[in-house]
Amino acid sequence: MSVPGFSSSLSSPSSASTDGFTSSPPDLGWAPSAASPILCCSPSWSTPSPACAFSGAPEFPAAMPLRPLLCCLAAALLALGGCQTTDPMKASEPAPLEAALAALRERPAWTDHAPLSFPRHPAGVYLKDWYIVLDPGHGGDAHIPGYKRGPTGVREAEINWRVALLLQELLEAEGARVFLTRDGDFDVSNADRAAFANTLPRADGGEGADLFLSLHHNASSNPDSNYTSIWYHGEARWNESVLDLAVILGHSLGRHLRTEVGRTSLLMSDQQMYPQGFRVLRDARVPALLLESSFHSNPAEEQRLRDGFYNLREAYAIYEALCEYAYAGRPTQSLVATEDHPEGFGMVWELDDGLPKNWWGAERERILPSTLQIRLGDNILPHRYDRDTRTVAAILPADTPDGAILSLHFTNFMKRHNHPQRHRIRMEATPPVLEAIGTKRPFAPDPR
Ligand SMILES: [Zn+2]
Known part of the structure; x- marks a missing residue:
């Protein structure tokens, strides 16, 4: 593949572009x-x-x-x-x-990297037909002295790009549909990066990616820092489903890159940095995370990040996490009935555990009823769950204000949260309409 601006630097560390x-x-x-x-x-x-x-x-x-x-x-x-x-x-x-x-008695140090190995993951089949947008952070900044660079000048934009290309190869080999927000060394606004994921055309007629991953490397005034952090937008309770992935991603990156696992929280809200969060996450209407895989400001890590095979190590860590995430399913639900009720509107959802229907034991209970909760704003709505039909019913009060948020939560027995969870209620319509927040289409759960 001819890659404007970066093609020479992907060949080997010793022939890396002097640019940067x-x-x-x-x-x-x-x-x-x-x-x-x-x-x-x-x-x-x-x-x-x-x-x-x-x-x-x-x-x-x-x-x-x-x-x-x-x-x-x-x-x-x-x-x-x-x-x-x-x-x-x-x-x-x-x-x-x-x-x-x-x-x-002769154990290696945590920071001793294991030999690189990158076999195809047996569970990669569950990524088939996932729409995944990879967002290599930054770009087009080579002319800015010192901007987003390591101690010897390695550019974060280039590292992000190299990892994205390798990850694209790994995921496409599993049948995932992978798209990059930039295809060269130029900048794209954070709003445009999110919009790209939000409006991605799909073969099923819908739009929007199943997943949006913004790839970055961190920097600190402390040259020793080298931990992995995974960032989500706003409150954790808005992100239950994508946080399932964030945990796996963080552990996988820590294990493969031997970063400082345990030093601080693996998960971070973008509001820890800015009151409004990161634009690239805030604007995303699809499940989105920002990865700070390691620190390019750490001198040793900066040199490792120049190595194409170290970039592959990182890409493989993300790929492995995505395989494990997809294997456990992403539960969802569909509103199957809305009916008048003396106190408001009766609503019935059919729950889907997000797991293949042809697995041995698929007929058994794979949704954990104790995790099932329906909330209207801050209030919990009473519900009735039928395990046989996997349907849940609740009454939406007639005096619900227009624009109120209704959320529905549950997990499957792999402890994976449903998506989408939050809905904005439009009370002008009869019956009321629920607009999913954080997605633009129903998620098709069966990866096969
Ligand atoms: Zn960055």
Whole structure:
């Protein structure tokens, strides 16, 4: 793919574009070299790691940070008769417990990155036909000295772009329909980025993406900071469904990038930064998150972020989280009846657990009734739930003010929240009309 402005820098770290770098990167000791080959052994109970086939690539990090762990593994494997790299079926005996106990005494540091591996996720099939908008943050800012750059000048806009391209490849391989808010090194207003996701045409005749992810990297005056944070708009209670994804994303990025997991909250409201929040999230009418995967202001992380395979590590972390998220389903509901009632309007919704109907056990209860709640503004409305028909009924009071917010909440047994939850009530119509907030169309829940 020809990528204006960025094509040269995607080839390899050593051939990275000089655009954006104010000086040569320091030698931090992690750069791959022929003198530090990757040990690549598979235990007898597993198939060879994809990393084995990839050992000629610029694996990250190279042998130095992994040496303690690899020595343990090598010792254990040598004790078993050597490194089994060709046919795991011919492997000797499994490792004794003592070897595992001994390995525990030489544990690697959290910041020692595991070998890169990026197999297709078996649950990737559940992403088929999801409409996903990726938003590489910033762009077109190379002429602004020091703007959104790391200590040696690496531009955040370029890192965001590289990760977006790799993530697009990973997701499209699963049949997801992926769209980028920019296709080169130029800026797009935050309002236009959100509008792009809101108005995305769909093959089902609707519009709007299933998911909008704005990709960023963080900066701090503290050069040591390097944690992952996932940002949502406004209040957590407005974002129950997309926060399910935010948690998985945050953990996956922390695990793959070895960021400072546990230092502070994984989840952040954009109102912690600005009273009105981030425009790109505030304007989004589809489930939206902003990812600050790591800190380009951290000198070591900045150098890692120059490496295309480190960018792939990040893209894979996001991809893996999306696979896990889609696998657990996104429940939804449809309003199936509205009828006059002496006290107002009776409303009946049919709940959908968001999970495939052909799974073994699909006929069993997969919605947790204790999580079911219907609210009118701050007040909880009484409801009646029928487990057999999976329908829930409530009465909307006749004196409900026009424009009031009605929300309906529940989770499936994978603890995934329904979407959409919030609706604006239009009382001028008879019966009243519920306009979903945060979506422009009903969500089609069956990914198959
Ligand atoms: Zn940014």
